[in-house]
Amino acid sequence: MRKISRRKILVYGGALLLLVWTLAPIYWMINMSLSTTVAIGEGRLFPSDPTLCNYVRIFSDTFSCHTADGASAPVVGQAAAIRQGLVNSLIISVVVTLVTMIVSIPAAYAIGRLVFKHKVKILTTIVLSRSLPPVAVLIPFSSMYTTMHLQGTILGLIIIYLTLTVPLVVWILSGFFASLPPNIEKLARTDGCTRFQALYRVLLGAAMPGVSAVAAIAFLTSWNEFTFALILTPATDAQPFPPTLAALFSHVSYPNTNAAAALLAMIPVMIMAYVFQRRIRSLNLVGPI
Amino acid sequence: MATKTLDAPAGRGRMKPPKPPKSAAMSEQRFAHLLTLPLAVVLFAVVIFPVLYSLYMSFTNINELTGVNSFAGIQNYIDALTSSETWTATLKTFVYVFWLTLFSGGIALFGALVLNEKFRGRGLATALVILPWAVSLYAAAVIWRYMYSQQFGMFNAILGAVGLPSDVNFITPTSALPLIALAHAWEYSPLGIYFMLATLQFIPADLYNLARTDRLSAWGRFRHVTLPYLKTPLLIFLILVTAEATKGFEIAYFISGGGPGTSSTHLVFLLYKETFVNLNLSYGAALSWILLVLVTVITLGYFWVLMRGQKKDPAEDGANSADARAGE
Numbered sequence: 263m264r265k266i267s268r269r270k271i272l273v274y275g276g277a278l279l280l281l282v283w284t285l286a287p288i289y290w291m292i293n294m295s296l297s298t299t300v301a302i303g304e305g306r307l308f309p310s311d312p313t314l315c316n317y318v319r320i321f322s323d324t325f326s327c328h329t330a331d332g333a334s335a336p337v338v339g340q341a342a343a344i345r346q347g348l349v350n351s352l353i354i355s356v357v358v359t360l361v362t363m364i365v366s367i368p369a370a371y372a373i374g375r376l377v378f379k380h381k382v383k384i385l386t387t388i389v390l391s392r393s394l395p396p397v398a399v400l401i402p403f404s405s406m407y408t409t410m411h412l413q414g415t416i417l418g419l420i421i422i423y424l425t426l427t428v429p430l431v432v433w434i435l436s437g438f439f440a441s442l443p444p445n446i447e448k449l450a451r452t453d454g455c456t457r458f459q460a461l462y463r464v465l466l467g468a469a470m471p472g473v474s475a476v477a478a479i480a481f482l483t484s485w486n487e488f489t490f491a492l493i494l495t496p497a498t499d500a501q502p503f504p505p506t507l508a509a510l511f512s513h514v515s516y517p518n519t520n521a522a523a524a525l526l527a528m529i530p531v532m533i534m535a536y537v538f539q540r541r542i543r544s545l546n547l548v549g550p551i
Numbered sequence: 552m553a554t555k556t557l558d559a560p561a562g563r564g565r566m567k568p569p570k571p572p573k574s575a576a577m578s579e580q581r582f583a584h585l586l587t588l589p590l591a592v593v594l595f596a597v598v599i600f601p602v603l604y605s606l607y608m609s610f611t612n613i614n615e616l617t618g619v620n621s622f623a624g625i626q627n628y629i630d631a632l633t634s635s636e637t638w639t640a641t642l643k644t645f646v647y648v649f650w651l652t653l654f655s656g657g658i659a660l661f662g663a664l665v666l667n668e669k670f671r672g673r674g675l676a677t678a679l680v681i682l683p684w685a686v687s688l689y690a691a692a693v694i695w696r697y698m699y700s701q702q703f704g705m706f707n708a709i710l711g712a713v714g715l716p717s718d719v720n721f722i723t724p725t726s727a728l729p730l731i732a733l734a735h736a737w738e739y740s741p742l743g744i745y746f747m748l749a750t751l752q753f754i755p756a757d758l759y760n761l762a763r764t765d766r767l768s769a770w771g772r773f774r775h776v777t778l779p780y781l782k783t784p785l786l787i788f789l790i791l792v793t794a795e796a797t798k799g800f801e802i803a804y805f806i807s808g809g810g811p812g813t814s815s816t817h818l819v820f821l822l823y824k825e826t827f828v829n830l831n832l833s834y835g836a837a838l839s840w841i842l843l844v845l846v847t848v849i850t851l852g853y854f855w856v857l858m859r860g861q862k863k864d865p866a867e868d869g870a871n872s873a874d875a876r877a878g879e
Contacts, residue, residue, distance in 0.1 A: 277670055277673075280676065283658070285682070291693075294697060294703065302703055368590075372587050380584070380591075384587060387598060391598040393846060393847075395819055395839070395842065396798060401836050402602070404826075404832075406604060422597070424597050428593055428594070482687070486688070488801045489689075507689075508689075511693075517703045524690060531687070532686060535685030
């Protein structure tokens, strides 16, 4: 009896530790984003006088909100850039996800379920491209983009984001397709389906949960991309949200406002990851090694 | 023989069988090539060509102002390899890989073992654990910048709450790399937790029961049943962590800016500084190839360990050896 309870303490203690480790940093951002500038300087662990003022300030340069401590919160003056950044991020992520899925689904299906000649070459290229550090990828791209006038454009970012999403998606998805029962197509073919119709059957039937989870991963990857955007679109209309946030750090010295802006970008992806986590967990993210 | 080959096409032409639908008649080979064609085009455009272009750049002196490029031979490589900055940064890369491996591997192993136990709220905990991975590296960098902050940091707030001096400067020349690695591990370890958790759930409960009847202690069960299963996924995860370490640019950018001084300027950060701050594109290209060689060497090292481990164990994987040991 004593042994069981000791085990229980260990397990619950471990679980608590894991959750605190995971959530405390996120909590700290929430705490900061809800705090007044005065409270934040005092290093309180909980927001005394919680305020939504910081969230308002990043979206409006005119709205003056008074904090509980009586001081009127200064205007941040970055509302237009932040709005533009969020819109750009959304456009880029949606287009990148669509293009990635259109290119990757058929290829991943072929790699995962068919036998053909150049499979190894394609897989090798994918492994290679997955191990390239983004800063290294940027060097040829930034030089090419200067001559092609793609520097500082949304199109330029969409193209370079494909270097991240396409290999990742093909990698995960081909493993997923390979793990599906082998005779779906055979059944479809004996029913008189063409190869394309057989592909649709696999896609719309067994593969849908995996495919949607991978699409979510592609979206997260482009929504969260920072390095490419920082170098290729600084201070342009094409700048997505992450480098806008980085600029906020150097322009503005209100950590609570910065925390609010950062959380704003995190909330959608955290919701998405939470919703898709079961499906994401069922995929082998590490790939078919 | 000859008549047969002559007759055959004629016969086929005369019969004119109804043409089957195009893609049903297509061979698997052609169908696969058709499906992978868009991917091949994209991979060529955004991976192969840029990589080759980067190689070309590293052998060229690029003058962005005049637009005149001249052949540089291996001068950029010589410059990079004889610069003390490169070697300092290389050393820091190894240190960073060490810390990131230690933290990520440790957290992933711990998380997977905890989540493999049965407890109330386990489903929720398993779901929440993914959040750091979802917010991505740059957001993790922003978050941890504020965790460590001397003025606004959580650690200092906690120190203050228990009555200790609360203006500790955490990011010092000696602590910068491990602290950045810890933040990086926070973001990256959920992937490892999920990966190892999936492996753990494959271990048949019978093995543990067997081990229990053999009166193995909890540690013994872990050592002889769990660990053999985890060895391969752990090594695979460590390979990935090594590659991941070379992507840790944004985390250093936000938390330390490569500093204090140059104390956290590892190769990726040096690469960024040389290429995009000092605008030395050709030199940066050469440096990036040096970095790639380094990553490849480390990765191959792990693969070698992985392969050797598997050869030693003629049973295909950890599963069978666990079986054997637990049955002993």
